[in-house]
Amino acid sequence: MGYRKGIDVSYHQGTINWPEVKAAGIEFAMLRAGYGKGNVDAKFHEYAGECTRLGIPFGVYWFSYAYTEAMAAAEAQYCLDTIAPYKLSYPVAFDFEYDSVNYAQKQGVTVSKTLASAMARAFLNAIEAAGHYAAIYANPDYLNRYFDADIPPRYDVWLAQWPDNPNFDSPPAKAGGMWQYTSSGSVKGINGRVDLDIAYHDYPSLIGQPAEPAPAPEKTEAELAREWAMAQGITDGSSPDADATREQIWIMMYRQAKSEEENK
Numbered sequence: 001m002g003y004r005k006g007i008d009v010s011y012h013q014g015t016i017n018w019p020e021v022k023a024a025g026i027e028f029a030m031l032r033a034g035y036g037k038g039n040v041d042a043k044f045h046e047y048a049g050e051c052t053r054l055g056i057p058f059g060v061y062w063f064s065y066a067y068t069e070a071m072a073a074a075e076a077q078y079c080l081d082t083i084a085p086y087k088l089s090y091p092v093a094f095d096f097e098y099d100s101v102n103y104a105q106k107q108g109v110t111v112s113k114t115l116a117s118a119m120a121r122a123f124l125n126a127i128e129a130a131g132h133y134a135a136i137y138a139n140p141d142y143l144n145r146y147f148d149a150d151i152p153p154r155y156d157v158w159l160a161q162w163p164d165n166p167n168f169d170s171p172p173a174k175a176g177g178m179w180q181y182t183s184s185g186s187v188k189g190i191n192g193r194v195d196l197d198i199a200y201h202d203y204p205s206l207i208g209q210p211a212e213p214a215p216a217p218e219k220t221e222a223e224l225a226r227e228w229a230m231a232q233g234i235t236d237g238s239s240p241d242a243d244a245t246r247e248q249i250w251i252m253m254y255r256q257a258k259s260e261e262e263n264k
Contacts (some may be wrong), residue, residue, distance in 0.1 A: 004028055004170055006090075006197040008061070008180065011043040018050040020189030028057045028090055028199060030158075030178075037071075038078040038226050048086050051093065053142035057204050059090025061137055061158075063097070064123065067104035067111065072113050076126035083132075089204040091135035091177070094123040096142070104147035116146035124155050140174050156201075168198050170176055177201035 005025060009016065010032035021029075034040040037080035044060075051058040055137045062079040066072040072094075079092060096119070103109045109115075124134040135156040138147065143157070157176030166181040178199050 004199045008195045011041050017189035018054055022056055024188040031060050031252050033062055033082045036065035040082050056224050057089035059088050061093035061095045064100050065103050065118050067109040069118050069122040074120040076123045080130050092127045092132045093135040093137045094120055095137040099243055113146055117148040171225045234240040236246050
């Protein structure tokens with residue numbers, strides 16, 4: 001099974017030596033763009049700039065503190081505004097975790113599966129509408145407790161599941177295109193622990209593909225007849241909706257008969 005090795009980082013990683021990270025074999029990065037009501041991660045632009053400079057493909061995630069659909073949609077717009085200067089080659093992910101639920105409870109809101117699923121859709125649909133590839137970040141517990149069963153088939157899943165001995169050739173059943181397999185990784189160029197990820201989709205190719213053009217609508221019988229008549233020299237095709245006089249009909253019939261005679 002083919003895959004690529006990556007990391008996901010936020011300001012918690014501090015100053016990162018990105019050339020060393022790339023030299024260590026890291027093939028992509030997921031960067032925290034921000035959180036909540038427009039709070040941009042303190043290191044996002046630095047990290048995004050370095051990844052762009054060094055040619056490290058990257059995507060982003062937005063940590064949600066939404067407790068209404070409208071708030072989730074607003075977070076999507078904050079995220080879009082933040083990433084606007086950059087070309088992303090990996091997904092834009094909705095990150096809704098235990099701190100998200102705890103924050104909602106402090107505001108007097110109990111997050112149900114229905115609410116969490118609606119907020120995820122509000123965020124992810126806004127991301128897709130802006131032309132980005134959307135994904136949802138979640139662990140198996142949250143996929144079961146807070147998100148409808150139709151969320152994983154509809155959106156790509158970036159799964160957080162940390163086994164003692166991860167087998168990259170056999171990802172967890174709930175994993176989608178990405179799998180975060182540990183929160184205790186070590187990579188040269190980063191001080192301290194770092195999350196490590198595996199990507200199973202070739203996101204740069206997938207995201208870089210142009211949209212297929214919509215098929216041309218089938219022509220009506222009237223349109224086909226008009227094209228045929230023009231090809232036969234019976235009419236010039238002008239004013240197709242205008243009423244025809246008897247004389248014009250005689251002329252068209254005469255031209256048709258003459259054309260058939262000449263083609264014998």
